[in-house]
Amino acid sequence: MSEGEIIYLDHAAATPLVPEAAAAMADAYRDAPGNPSAMGRWGRAAARVLRQARERLAHVVGVHPDRLLFTSGGTESIGLAVLGSLQGRAGGHVITSALEHPAVLGSVRMLEQRGFEVTRVPPERTGVVDPSRFAAAARSDTVLACLMHVNNELGTIQPLEAALAGVKERAPRCLTVVDAVQSLTRLALEPDRWSADLVALSGHKIGGPRGVGALITAKRRPEKLFGGGDQEWGVRPGTQNVPGVVGFAAAADHGEQTRPQRAARASEVADAFLKELAERVPGAQVNGAAEARMPWILNVSVAGLPSEALVRGMEEHGVCVSAGAACHARSQKPSHVLESIGVASHLGTVRVSFGASNTPDHARRAVEALALTLQRYALP
Template sequence: MAPYWTDHWGNPSSRQHRQGLTASAAVALARRQIAEALDIDPDRLIFTSGATEANNLALLGHARTRGCGHLISVNTEHHAVLDPLAQLQREGFQVSLLQAQSNGLITPTQLEEAIRPDTRLVSVMAANNEIGVLQPLKELAEICRNRGVVFHSDAAQAFGHIPLEPDNLGLDLVSLSAHKLYGPKGIGALVIREGVQLQPLQWGGGQEAGLRAGTLPSPLIVGFAAAVQEAMADRDERHTRLGGLRDQLWNGLNDQLPAVERNGAAAPCLAHNLNITLPGMSGSRLHRSLRPHLACSSGSACSNGAPSHVLLAIGRSRADAEASLRLSLGRSTTANAVEQAIASIVEAVDAQQT
């Protein structure tokens, strides 16, 4: 990314001078590299500031082109989906939120029964950001396609970690985020199937096929593409390695803390995610004692300390939701680090029980 902050500082939309052409070429190459990882045409990739903006563009942008009607999602979605849907509800749309099962998953039958003649759009995330479960996207998308309903998926947590080819899965709109796969913060994208109509959320210079006005951030886009290429290069190996470390973490905790409970289905699930509940523990004391040793949370980064709506949705009490830990593993995680995490959590629990 560094040269595009300093040497190649041109506006990629200004193609009448060398600096602009250089930046434009870099953006075009990055768009192609990301599109290749998704097995789509580059023209279908619209850059945004992240998955939150992509979700807003997909949901608000498509719903508003269709006029009032019915929208479907799931009660365990990220607030970047739930809040735009709440806004559409204020605008006169009807919204149905499917109830996730205790394992965090929904079934194709639930969706089939919820679709109405006036259903305009369905939004179901690929991988849950808190409990890591993988929804049955292909089956859900087939139902939508058969009923003539546009299907959107927030795939921010999935892209770069599991195979994700929108056309193979039958997805019409897909939201992506760079920083979920080690790319820079502040850049993401929306994948749009040809023929799906969207209304822009902002107007200006007509960039990104008129759907997302504003000067493109060349360094961030270049960084996004580089992160995607690295993620694709080691995705399968990383999945296997992190799955083993995640199992090591769960088995170690389960052996030493028999009361520990796992949140969400063990499979299908992201390899690098583990969400646990420690019943009977004070959540505030637990997190306070772990803070010097372990970077963990009880919910999403957007929850501002409130109990996780995801854990509440799958049946956890408020107290249990607060006494939960969302643990993530990554490229730098080692078996030794996992053992240290186990020891820190066990020590924090023992301290409350003595």
């Protein structure tokens, strides 16, 4: 389905490839078909393209290229950070928040099964974790603390600097991991200011290809999770996805350069949505505190219809949104994020997430689709 046939408002699930990334990838497929670890001329050409992509992305995120590891996406980056940093350790204490992505919660659960003790700090009703509460969870045996930058369901921005610096004060040897998958190219990435040792990134949320990601590491890299060659310093063995990382770096570069204009547009689109929502669906509740939200993601609950029916009804009216995070949209389980901030379970919820191509008119038509869906199907 092309974007033209439907108003696509599910950019927090995946963004269309930006032309800059598509062009760079086409060049890489054509000019660098070899294996970057091979010795011959083709191998050297692929290695050069890979190095340039690493340098380009490193420049965008403001770190030395040696600190960037390429992976297959945000989930793998997080798994490598969380599990790879504690390889060989029998136990210890880990802190995370209750509104993390399943990539974090799942990896942390694996640590728990291996004997680690885990504290999951609940967020406030605002959808934001209280930084002093997070930091207060740290103990002398805390080995890892993991907090996301922007929540993928609510769009709320977490207070990384205060939370992670507070943890480091109490547990100076604790490693800190940040999931910045939703914030890359939307907010400034400042690993050093945040006291973040490892930062996970993904390509397909920023106009890059799916199935590519990166991990910013600190001085000490995590240990590999499986065996293989010595690619990515031996930490992430396996032939790199050269066209993929080229597209990722190009999308990140383009996204960073256009950040101010895109942020202004996102605010305009979100404002149009909220204004129309207040008029057409006055009973709707927007989850997550307004002052803590990025404009790119809005999470809206209404009474009268379950989430799945809302999503289907809106799609019938030509608007694509999601019932929550894409990765558990099909499970029909209540969202752990909404539960953690106390959203009533009888409400139906849609996540509306904007991209660079959206306009205030798209936002108004999305509200119209929601209002028509409710009028047509909802019980009084």
